[in-house]
Amino acid sequence: MPFGPSFLSGLLFCSAIFVLTACSEKTSETNATAAPADENLIQLSDAQLKNAEIVTGTLTQRPISSVLKVNGRVEVPPQNVVSISVPTGGYLDETDLLVGMNVRKGQVLAVMEDQQYIQLQQDYLTAKSKINFLENEYLRQKDLNQSKASSDKVYQLSEAEFRSQKVLISALAQKLRLVGINPDHLSENNITRTVKVISPINGYVSKINTNIGKYVSPTEVMFELVNPSDIHLVLKVFEKDVDKLYIGQKIWAYTNNQPERKHLSEVIMIGKDLTSDRATEVQCHFRQYDKALIPGTYMNAEVEVKNNQAYVLPEDAIVRYQGKQYAFVQKSNKEFLMSEVNVGNTENGFTEILSPAPSQHNFVVKGAYTLLMSLKNKSEE
Structure with missing residues (x-):
C-alpha cells in the first residue's frame, strides 16, 4: 500500500520526539546519579584537594576557662552611708548643700534654730x-x-x-x-538659740530631704552622705552558678553605655541565702574605683570560671553559615561533610566543642572556609 508525503512527514516528526525524550531522560538520570545525596557533602577532585591545602585532625583535650555572665549594680555598704538628723529636732535656719556636693569631715552642713x-x-x-x-x-x-x-x-x-x-x-x-x-565652754554669757550640724565624714551629698524654714523632727533624715572610699559591686548570681564562684575571684564589669571599658573587681563575699527567684548576692570590691560609677548604676559582669578539660578544635576549623556554626568531617580521602556543632568558649586559638559527642572522626582543621565557599557556590549553580 503506497504512503503519501504527509504520512511520511508525520512519521519522521514522531520519531524525532521519541529520540529527544529518550535523550532528555537519560541526561536527567545521569545528573541524578552524579548529584550528592546530602547537600552538605562535598567531593573534591585531586586538583581541588591539592589547591585547597586541606589539613585534618581529631578532637583534642585542652584546659578551657569558661565565662559566666551576670549582672548587678553599684552599691554603698551600710557603714559608708550616713543619715544626718537632729536628735532634738528644730527649724532649719541655714544650709548651702546641693546633691552631689563634696563635703569634708567637720564641715558645717546646716544651722538649726529652736527655743x-x-x-x-x-x-x-x-x-x-x-x-x-x-x-x-x-x-x-x-x-x-x-x-x-x-x-x-x-x-x-x-x-x-x-x-x-x-x-x-x-x-x-x-x-x-x-x-x-x-558644755565645757558654756556660760551665762554665751547662750545661743542655734546649733550647727557637722559632717562626720569626708564624702558627698546623695540626698536632701528638707529646706530652709522647715521644722525637722528628731526621727527625720535631713541629708544623706556617702563615703566613696569603699564602693561595692553587688552581683545577682543564680543558684546553679554559685558553686562556680570563690573569694578572690576576678570580675570584669562594664556598663551598658561603655561595654568596651572594663572595671576590674574581685569577689569578697558570697551570700549564704537565696531569694524567691533562687538567686543570691555576691559582694565584689573594685580594684580601682571610678567615680563615674555612682551608686545605683546597673552593670554587666563577666566571671572567668576555673579551667576545665574540654574537647576542642582549632578556631579556624569552625565556620559560620546562616547563623549556625559548622565543622567539616572527613568521610573519605576526598569527601567532606559539613556538620553543625555547638561550641563553647574560645581561648588561645582553640574552641570548645559541646556537641556532638566526641568521636574518632577526622575534622578539617585548616581550609574549612575554602570548603564552605566551594560547597555553597556549587549549590547555587
Missing part, C-alpha cells in the same frame, strides 16, 4: 549653779553626823540630793553634746 536649745542650756547652767551649795551642805552634814551632832536621816538626804544633782548635770551635759554644744 528648746535655749531651755537645755538654761537647765544645765541652773543645775550647775546649785552643785556647789549641795556639795557644801553634804560635807557639812557628813561632819555633823560623824560627831553625832546630826541624824543619819539628814545626812543621807543631803548626800542623795548632792549625788542626784551630779547625775542631772552629767545627763544635761550629754544632751548638749548631742546637739553640738560643748
Whole structure:
C-alpha cells in the first residue's frame, strides 16, 4: 500500500520526539546519579584537594576557662552611708548643700534654730549653779553626823540630793553634746538659740530631704552622705552558678553605655541565702574605683570560671553559615561533610566543642572556609 508525503512527514516528526525524550531522560538520570545525596557533602577532585591545602585532625583535650555572665549594680555598704538628723529636732535656719556636693569631715552642713536649745542650756547652767551649795551642805552634814551632832536621816538626804544633782548635770551635759554644744565652754554669757550640724565624714551629698524654714523632727533624715572610699559591686548570681564562684575571684564589669571599658573587681563575699527567684548576692570590691560609677548604676559582669578539660578544635576549623556554626568531617580521602556543632568558649586559638559527642572522626582543621565557599557556590549553580 503506497504512503503519501504527509504520512511520511508525520512519521519522521514522531520519531524525532521519541529520540529527544529518550535523550532528555537519560541526561536527567545521569545528573541524578552524579548529584550528592546530602547537600552538605562535598567531593573534591585531586586538583581541588591539592589547591585547597586541606589539613585534618581529631578532637583534642585542652584546659578551657569558661565565662559566666551576670549582672548587678553599684552599691554603698551600710557603714559608708550616713543619715544626718537632729536628735532634738528644730527649724532649719541655714544650709548651702546641693546633691552631689563634696563635703569634708567637720564641715558645717546646716544651722538649726529652736527655743528648746535655749531651755537645755538654761537647765544645765541652773543645775550647775546649785552643785556647789549641795556639795557644801553634804560635807557639812557628813561632819555633823560623824560627831553625832546630826541624824543619819539628814545626812543621807543631803548626800542623795548632792549625788542626784551630779547625775542631772552629767545627763544635761550629754544632751548638749548631742546637739553640738560643748558644755565645757558654756556660760551665762554665751547662750545661743542655734546649733550647727557637722559632717562626720569626708564624702558627698546623695540626698536632701528638707529646706530652709522647715521644722525637722528628731526621727527625720535631713541629708544623706556617702563615703566613696569603699564602693561595692553587688552581683545577682543564680543558684546553679554559685558553686562556680570563690573569694578572690576576678570580675570584669562594664556598663551598658561603655561595654568596651572594663572595671576590674574581685569577689569578697558570697551570700549564704537565696531569694524567691533562687538567686543570691555576691559582694565584689573594685580594684580601682571610678567615680563615674555612682551608686545605683546597673552593670554587666563577666566571671572567668576555673579551667576545665574540654574537647576542642582549632578556631579556624569552625565556620559560620546562616547563623549556625559548622565543622567539616572527613568521610573519605576526598569527601567532606559539613556538620553543625555547638561550641563553647574560645581561648588561645582553640574552641570548645559541646556537641556532638566526641568521636574518632577526622575534622578539617585548616581550609574549612575554602570548603564552605566551594560547597555553597556549587549549590547555587
